[in-house]
Amino acid sequence: MDLTKDADAARETLRTMWTIRRFEEAVDDLFARGLMHGTMHLSIGQEAVPAGACLALREGDYITSTHRGHGHCIARGARIDAMMAELLAKETGYCRGRGGSMHIADVATGNLGANGIVAGGVPIAAGAGLAVSLRGGDEVVVSFFGDGAVNEGAWHEGVNLAAIWDLPVVFVCENNHYGMSMSVGKAFKVDRLAERAAAYGIPGVTVDGNDPQAVHDAVSDAVHRARAGRGPSLVEAVTYRWKGHSKSDKNLYRTREEIEAWREQDPIVRFERAVAATLSDADVAACRDEARDAVREAIRVANAAPDARADSLADAVYAGSEA
Amino acid sequence: MTAVLPQQRTLTYAEAVREALAQAMEADERVFLLGEDIGTYGGAFGVTGDLVHRFGERRVRDTPISELGIVGAAVGAALAGMRPVVEIQFSDFTAQAMDQIVNQAAKIHFMLGGAASVPMVLRAPGGSGTGAAAQHSQSLEAWFAHVPGLKVVMPSTAADAKGLLLAAIDDPNPVIVLEHKLLYKQSGPVPEEATRVRLGETAVRRSGGDVTIVATGVMVSRALEAAGQLAAEGIEASVLDPRTLRPLDAAPIVDSVTATGRALLVQEAPQTGGFMAEVAAAIVESSAFGHLRAPVARLCGLDVPIPYAPQLERAAVPQTGDIVRRARELVTTW
Numbered sequence: 001m002d003l004t005k006d007a008d009a010a011r012e013t014l015r016t017m018w019t020i021r022r023f024e025e026a027v028d029d030l031f032a033r034g035l036m037h038g039t040m041h042l043s044i045g046q047e048a049v050p051a052g053a054c055l056a057l058r059e060g061d062y063i064t065s066t067h068r069g070h071g072h073c074i075a076r077g078a079r080i081d082a083m084m085a086e087l088l089a090k091e092t093g094y095c096r097g098r099g100g101s102m103h104i105a106d107v108a109t110g111n112l113g114a115n116g117i118v119a120g121g122v123p124i125a126a127g128a129g130l131a132v133s134l135r136g137g138d139e140v141v142v143s144f145f146g147d148g149a150v151n152e153g154a155w156h157e158g159v160n161l162a163a164i165w166d167l168p169v170v171f172v173c174e175n176n177h178y179g180m181s182m183s184v185g186k187a188f189k190v191d192r193l194a195e196r197a198a199a200y201g202i203p204g205v206t207v208d209g210n211d212p213q214a215v216h217d218a219v220s221d222a223v224h225r226a227r228a229g230r231g232p233s234l235v236e237a238v239t240y241r242w243k244g245h246s247k248s249d250k251n252l253y254r255t256r257e258e259i260e261a262w263r264e265q266d267p268i269v270r271f272e273r274a275v276a277a278t279l280s281d282a283d284v285a286a287c288r289d290e291a292r293d294a295v296r297e298a299i300r301v302a303n304a305a306p307d308a309r310a311d312s313l314a315d316a317v318y319a320g321s322e323a
Numbered sequence: 324m325t326a327v328l329p330q331q332r333t334l335t336y337a338e339a340v341r342e343a344l345a346q347a348m349e350a351d352e353r354v355f356l357l358g359e360d361i362g363t364y365g366g367a368f369g370v371t372g373d374l375v376h377r378f379g380e381r382r383v384r385d386t387p388i389s390e391l392g393i394v395g396a397a398v399g400a401a402l403a404g405m406r407p408v409v410e411i412q413f414s415d416f417t418a419q420a421m422d423q424i425v426n427q428a429a430k431i432h433f434m435l436g437g438a439a440s441v442p443m444v445l446r447a448p449g450g451s452g453t454g455a456a457a458q459h460s461q462s463l464e465a466w467f468a469h470v471p472g473l474k475v476v477m478p479s480t481a482a483d484a485k486g487l488l489l490a491a492i493d494d495p496n497p498v499i500v501l502e503h504k505l506l507y508k509q510s511g512p513v514p515e516e517a518t519r520v521r522l523g524e525t526a527v528r529r530s531g532g533d534v535t536i537v538a539t540g541v542m543v544s545r546a547l548e549a550a551g552q553l554a555a556e557g558i559e560a561s562v563l564d565p566r567t568l569r570p571l572d573a574a575p576i577v578d579s580v581t582a583t584g585r586a587l588l589v590q591e592a593p594q595t596g597g598f599m600a601e602v603a604a605a606i607v608e609s610s611a612f613g614h615l616r617a618p619v620a621r622l623c624g625l626d627v628p629i630p631y632a633p634q635l636e637r638a639a640v641p642q643t644g645d646i647v648r649r650a651r652e653l654v655t656t657w
């Protein structure tokens with residue numbers, strides 16, 4: 001699908017990217033003002049990856065997400081008021097205040113969870129693919145992870161299992177150039193992380209991760225292949241994280257110039273330019289405003305919700321024991 | 324009305340496990356097995372045996388040597404609606420898979436606010452006595468029992484090996500089933516039907532008024548042997564087998580110690596930080612405290628890795644004679 005020529009798709013892509021951007025800006029602001037607790041990992045600058053990838057999925061498909069998972073959750077169709085409520089430690093949050101940013105997920109949209117463990121979701125994605133395969137279903141699992149995950153043993157084990165059993169999994173690497181402070185250049189001997197696919201006998205491609213169309217095309221191909229029972233693929237989407245790794249990052253490992261150069265490659269600005277022939281200025285502005293208003297409303301709704309309660313904690317550990 | 328006992332015959336512990344797996348797979352399409360060499364080879368200890376011929380390679384799935392991947396795949400399959408049963412060849416190798424067991428399987432239900440659950444079973448043989456030395460002989464139950472979100476069972480008889488496994492497969496939570504290598508060839512009566520043994524029920528294996536012996540795994544049969552020898556000396560021991568370590572059913576233990584006034588807690592695992600410390604705490608924190616006639620005693624494995632030489636290996640974990648001596652000492656000194 002051409003996301004720049006189809007007006008509905010263009011609007012949806014733009015709205016999703018703006019919603020992620022505005023949601024995370026709001027979260028950043030709430031945190032800076034001391035109104036939000038904990039820590040969080042923002043994906044500002046990387047919005048094209050979840051937006052382009054999730055458009056290739058349909059109902060019933062699964063995703064596994066990461067510590068930097070707000071974008072995946074939103075792009076898969078989660079309600080941002082329930083997400084905001086989770087971050088604001090409310091009972092109405094997706095995880096009832098038990099998970100927070102690092103475990104946020106709307107399970108109803110097939111999101112099997114963000115994950116605080118780097119590469120933790122990769123073998124889980126293989127397992128969800130195995131479930132689909134055993135049932136003879138045609139659902140697909142997209143596993144999102146960062147460049148850092150690609151050097152974890154769990155990544156290799158998960159990708160290998162998916163490969164040998166031809167499981168319907170699409171491994172999407174968001175290569176944002178750093179695992180915390182460790183640069184991809186220092187952490188890898190290969191130029192492209194997609195080369196790792198060859199070791200498992202599966203296709204691997206590298207695409208511009210700041211272009212939702214490029215991400216969408218590559219993920220769609222991989223999804224079709226997976227749905228047809230032809231096994232997993234690896235898609236490396238090259239992108240960049242604008243903000244610090246988490247709240248404590250002083251950016252000592254990279255230069256201001258490097259960050260500026262990548263901000264010039266803003267995926268949203270680029271996409272707005274790309275859709276200029278399809279959407280009017282008013283259309284584009286409407287997408288932006290809708291996102292802004294939705295985030296404001298989410299904060300309002302979440303703030304009004306009751307705080308997460310400690311009295312039910314003991315019953316929350318085991319399934320089947322909740323009152 | 325007379326209670327009709329379910330049809331029983333004698334099976335080995337390994338056969339009982341296999342029968343549970345077969346009955347669970349027959350009854351529920353969602354149940355499938357994952358593990359190293361569990362197919363044609365039949366499992367490193369022969370537990371899965373011919374199941375691959377009965378249920379096919381898809382449901383009795385040989386995996387690469389990839390413990391973290393296998394357990395992760397089970398977590399994902401469970402999240403996506405299946406009921407995976409993983410065999411880890413030796414419980415020692417759960418160390419490879421600890422992230423998926425402890426950080427994923429145990430916590431997902433909680434972290435997601437109850438929106439998802441992980442109904443999976445991980446079976447693994449533990450224990451010493453086979454000359455396999457330090458990396459193939461450990462008793463790691465305390466690791467798992469320490470983690471909220473996991474359930475942990477240690478069957479000590481063939482009937483329990485079947486009944487607890489069936490209950491574990493039914494359970495909507497991740498359950499770690501620690502089988503014992505020395506028990507695989509032990510035989511006992513096992514119901515033919517798919518009779519569940521509920522998780523979280525301590526079994527009273529023998530009743531006696533002088534001392535309560537609490538034991539797990541292969542120590543249960545040693546404790547029963549010891550109780551027989553003690554009876555010949557006029558010392559009557561109760562033998563209790565928790566069977567499920569988490570959630571622990573402490574009430575029968577408390578009741579028994581209240582009656583006997585003496586507790587001897589026996590485990591194969593090294594003493595420090597071991598599960599019997601938890602049982603000791605459960606006793607002294609309870610009303611049984613006021614009935615104690617002797618300090619609560621533990622008889623555990625030495626705080627050493629399991630050695631290779633047979634005489635060293637025997638010296639490293641409690642033997643029947645050790646239990647007899649320690650129980651006698653408790654009863655005659657106090």
Ligand SMILES: Cc1ncc(C[n+]2csc(CCOP(=O)(O)OP(=O)(O)O)c2C)c(N)n1
Pocket residue numbers: 041067068116117118145146147148149150176178179180241245
């Ligand atoms: C197993 C594990 N090791 C280390 C960490 C700490 N940590 C959290 S995120 C992160 C960097 C991950 O890099 P990458 O996978 O590239 O994702 P990104 O943060 O760039 O999105 C690190 C080191 C962790 N959470 N889990």
Ligand SMILES: [Mg+2]
Pocket residue numbers: 146147148174175176177178179180
């Ligand atoms: Mg990274």
